[in-house]
Amino acid sequence: ITLTKFINFESLLLASDSLYRLAFQLFDRHGQGFIIFDDFQYIISATKNFKEFPFNFNSDFVTTHFGAKRQRQITYKEFTQILLDFIDEQTIQAFRKFDKDNVGCISFKNFEIILNELRQYQLAEFISKHLNDVVKLSCSSSSSPNQISYPYFTAFLQLLSNIESMRKIYLAVNHKKAHTYKSSMITKEEFLTEAQHFSYTTPLQIDILFAITHLLHKDHAGYEIHKDYIELSDFDLISANEHLLPYRLRSEIVDEYYKIEHQSIFMKVLESGYRFALGSIAGAVGATAVYPIDLVKTRMQNQRTTSVVGERLYRNSIDCFKKVIRHEGVFGLYRGLIPQLVGVAPEKAIKLTVNDFIRDRFTLADGTIPFWSEILAGGCAGASQ
Numbered sequence: 001i002t003l004t005k006f007i008n009f010e011s012l013l014l015a016s017d018s019l020y021r022l023a024f025q026l027f028d029r030h031g032q033g034f035i036i037f038d039d040f041q042y043i044i045s046a047t048k049n050f051k052e053f054p055f056n057f058n059s060d061f062v063t064t065h066f067g068a069k070r071q072r073q074i075t076y077k078e079f080t081q082i083l084l085d086f087i088d089e090q091t092i093q094a095f096r097k098f099d100k101d102n103v104g105c106i107s108f109k110n111f112e113i114i115l116n117e118l119r120q121y122q123l124a125e126f127i128s129k130h131l132n133d134v135v136k137l138s139c140s141s142s143s144s145p146n147q148i149s150y151p152y153f154t155a156f157l158q159l160l161s162n163i164e165s166m167r168k169i170y171l172a173v174n175h176k177k178a179h180t181y182k183s184s185m186i187t188k189e190e191f192l193t194e195a196q197h198f199s200y201t202t203p204l205q206i207d208i209l210f211a212i213t214h215l216l217h218k219d220h221a222g223y224e225i226h227k228d229y230i231e232l233s234d235f236d237l238i239s240a241n242e243h244l245l246p247y248r249l250r251s252e253i254v255d256e257y258y259k260i261e262h263q264s265i266f267m268k269v270l271e272s273g274y275r276f277a278l279g280s281i282a283g284a285v286g287a288t289a290v291y292p293i294d295l296v297k298t299r300m301q302n303q304r305t306t307s308v309v310g311e312r313l314y315r316n317s318i319d320c321f322k323k324v325i326r327h328e329g330v331f332g333l334y335r336g337l338i339p340q341l342v343g344v345a346p347e348k349a350i351k352l353t354v355n356d357f358i359r360d361r362f363t364l365a366d367g368t369i370p371f372w373s374e375i376l377a378g379g380c381a382g383a384s385q
Contacts, residue, residue, distance in 0.1 A: 020080045027079065035079055037062070037070035044086075052117060053094045061089040088157075091118050095153055105147040108135060122160040124238055130215050137211035138204075155204040163239035165201060166209055169194050170232060184364050185229040212238055275356050276349045283348025284341050291340060292333040296320050347385050355381035 015021055027035045027043050041057055044050060056062075065082050066072045074082060091114060098110040106114075112131060115123055127134065139152055159166070173186050173194045188210050195201045210228045216237060217225045296317050303313045303320075314320035324332045355377045362373035 017080075020083070021076070023083060024076050024079050034073040034075055036073055037066040040066070040074075049090070049117060053090065053097065055090060056093055059089070059093070061085070087118075091157060094118060095150065099150075104150050106153070108132065108146045108148060111135075111148040111153065119157065119160060122157075126216060126219075126237055127212060130212075130219075133215055134208065134211050137214060138208040152204065155202060156208055158200065159205045159208050162200065162205075163235060165198060166205075167232075167235045167239075169198055169201065170230060170235070172197075174232070184231055184368060186231075188228045188230075191230060209238075272353060272357070275353045279349030279352035280345040282352065283345040286348065287340055287344040288334075288337065291337050292321070294340070295324070295333055295335065299324070351381045351385045354384040 012018055012021055012025075024035070027039050029039050029042065044055055044057075062070070065074070065078075065085070094114045094117075095106060098106040098114075115131070116128070135148070139148070169191060170186060173190050174184060176194075188206070191210075192203060192206055195203075195206060210230065213230045213234045214225060214228050216234055217229075299320055300314060300317060314323065321333075328335065358377035358380050359369055359373065362376070363369050
């Protein structure tokens with residue numbers, strides 16, 4: 001390999017759409033800048049899955065994308081969409097392969113084979129392990145419970161591909177509930193109501209989703225759960241492998257909740273020290289900002305009458321402020337500041353540190369804090385000083 005080729009390859013890896021471009025170069029066997037049907041057929045036929053699930057190159061899918069005479073030249077941008085459509089088409093053809101009698105159903109065993117062979121990258125470990133239980137809970141087919149209908153088949157695959165849409169529905173419901181300071185748990189009824197505003201989301205997909213979360217909560221609790229609900233953390237377990245999709249457009253959700261229970265003792269001490277230092281700085285800045293007001297207030301309270309009977313040294317607060325600047329200068333407003341800082345800085349630091357400590361202990365998994373815990377944190381902070 002030449003240095004020029006190596007540099008070009010490294011540059012390709014740095015591109016924002018490098019996965020698609022690498023795939024395009026793989027299919028563009030002759031380096032023409034476009035893909036023809038022969039290139040597409042050659043690469044697909046050489047894949048591992050082709051031996052188990054032969055792809056029908058005479059299907060409507062190929063005719064639609066490459067033309068009836070297979071004459072179309074596919075550009076890079078068109079290829080990115082074809083690649084996405086191909087994954088769905090390959091899965092549908094696999095279903096038809098197992099549905100030999102054309103009854104619109106396949107066995108659970110064949111359903112499991114399709115998922116493990118063609119959609120394994122979308123299948124989280126928990127779903128794969130409890131797939132049979134998920135199907136039993138969510139499949140309402142009137143046929144044999146071991147039979148998977150085509151609508152259920154497509155709903156299951158669409159759910160795996162659209163976990164982010166489900167997450168957005170959850171966040172939309174949770175946002176509407178935020179002002180009530182309720183738990184982050186969302187019921188199936190609340191989820192269904194909000195899902196009506198999202199296209200390509202069906203009640204069947206939601207049935208499957210809540211069947212998965214039901215088993216998830218049951219597995220964690222160790223006993224049967226009688227109420228179906230979903231939490232934000234459930235999506236991370238359901239979509240554990242979703243990041244492996246080359247075409248996945250993931251919307252990053254920033255979770256500011258810091259799980260203190262997983263910190264070492266050393267890190268807890270460091271964080272407490274860090275918060276104490278910040279609290280001290282905040283207290284010192286605040287005390288410095290208001291100290292001139294405290295000084296004027298103190299002098300007004302402690303002033304005595306002068307040698308002239310009935311005459312006071314300061315007529316009012318403004319007069320006191322002016323006389324301090326006139327006779328002592330601007331720095332006179334901060335006379336005695338250091339002793340004040342010695343007392344105030346630790347006091348504020350302790351208060352803020354205790355407040356943060358209590359808030360951390362009662363922060364929910366989705367980063368929200370119940371109203372009652374905020375009151376408790378404030379009360380403990382006030383009592384600590």
